[in-house]
Structure formats: C-alpha cells, structure tokens
Amino acid sequence: MDKRRNPLPKEVAREQRKQFxxxxxxxxxxxxxxxxxxxxxxxxxxxxxxxHRGVNVKLIRALEAGxxxxxxxxxxxxxxxxxxxxxLREKVSTNDSx
Numbered sequence: 411m412d413k414r415r416n417p418l419p420k421e422v423a424r425e426q427r428k429q430f431x432x433x434x435x436x437x438x439x440x441x442x443x444x445x446x447x448x449x450x451x452x453x454x455x456x457x458x459x460x461x462h463r464g465v466n467v468k469l470i471r472a473l474e475a476g477x478x479x480x481x482x483x484x485x486x487x488x489x490x491x492x493x494x495x496x497x498l499r500e501k502v503s504t505n506d507s508x
Contacts, residue, residue, distance in 0.1 A: 417453045426451045430492070437499070441485075442476040448492055449474075463488045 418426065430447050433439045439447065449459045449470070456474070460467040465484050472478035473488075485496045 418451065423451055423453075427492070434494075440476075442474060445470065445473045445488065448488070452491070463491065 426447075430439075430444075430451060433447075434444065449456065452459060452462075454462060456470045457467045460470045463470075464487050469478060469480060469484060470488075473480060482496050489495060
C-alpha cells in the first residue's frame, strides 16, 4: 500500500523528475530548492521523507528552510533516492567580471 499523502501520477512524476535533473545539471537549483523538489516529487511529508531517507526530520526542515549545516553523509542519504551524490562543481557566477 502506498502511504504517500499525495502520490503523483507516474507520468507527472516522470516529467517532474526529468525537469529536476535538467535544473540540477544547469545549476538552477540551490540545495534548499533541491530538497524541496525531491520531497515534492516523492509525494511525502517532511516526517515521512526523513524517515524514508534515515535522517532526522529536524534536518529536513532546516534544509528546506536554508538553515541547516548537514554532513556529507546526511546529504548522500537524502540524495541517493534520486541516484545523486554530493560533489563539487564550479560556482555559477552571477557576476560577469570574473
């Protein structure tokens, strides 16, 4: 039985996931936005998502609020469901004068 509160139709979830990966690749999403989107696509509440990912709900709330200081291990636990891992990349500059 699917316990998600608002499970998305499979096609909608597939499209949202595709857009999520495109936005990640292009650097359009912050960590805060990424966590919110992963949870929304999953159709889970913050407590459900935290339990599913094996992390404390306080961490999910703080990540979504942009106030968390997570460990790499915690971020990898959360990201794993989407086949993602923590990595380093060049900063996306909003300033044209490098």
